[in-house]
Amino acid sequence: ETARAIYDHACETFPSKKSLWLRRAQMERKHGTAETLENVLSKAVRFCRQSDILWLMYAKHKWVQGNVPAARQILSEAFACLPGNEQIYLAAVKLEKENDHIDLARDVLKKARDNAATERVWMKSALLERECKNEIEEKNLLVSGIAKFPKFPKLYLMLGQLYQRENVWSEAKSVYLEALKNCPE
Numbered sequence: 001e002t003a004r005a006i007y008d009h010a011c012e013t014f015p016s017k018k019s020l021w022l023r024r025a026q027m028e029r030k031h032g033t034a035e036t037l038e039n040v041l042s043k044a045v046r047f048c049r050q051s052d053i054l055w056l057m058y059a060k061h062k063w064v065q066g067n068v069p070a071a072r073q074i075l076s077e078a079f080a081c082l083p084g085n086e087q088i089y090l091a092a093v094k095l096e097k098e099n100d101h102i103d104l105a106r107d108v109l110k111k112a113r114d115n116a117a118t119e120r121v122w123m124k125s126a127l128l129e130r131e132c133k134n135e136i137e138e139k140n141l142l143v144s145g146i147a148k149f150p151k152f153p154k155l156y157l158m159l160g161q162l163y164q165r166e167n168v169w170s171e172a173k174s175v176y177l178e179a180l181k182n183c184p185e
Contacts, residue, residue, distance in 0.1 A: 015047040049081045084116045119152040153183040
């Protein structure tokens, strides 16, 4: 209780200090209840709107509690505060994918490729299509991703693996040689 009082006072005095909110949330996770943790995270994202880690913790807390619609809503608010944030997009994809909403996960990844075009977003997009056994779209994403990010080796590896699964060994070899040229390390 003393630690809570100290953290409460510190958070009131320095409401935009992300590190305080993180420590406060960690304390509630260890010693508090789900309700007290939720209250802390709710306040934290109000005061630290630009902190992706706090948004992600809040959404995951709701998801773990079994409230998927609330987790979606939190991530939606996070999108508004942090447009183009890769971590928020990938968390939303994971939420949808693990709740068997593959089409929603695809939609989120499409938006992510438009708004947060990073190597990981393209890789996760191709990986989702691989898991769904959609080889045509997987190949399209990998080829586009390599054109956009020629120094990202995982895209080459995934495309080479796709060709190996299709038993097109000459194409796989060609992709791996191109990867060695563009990503020598």
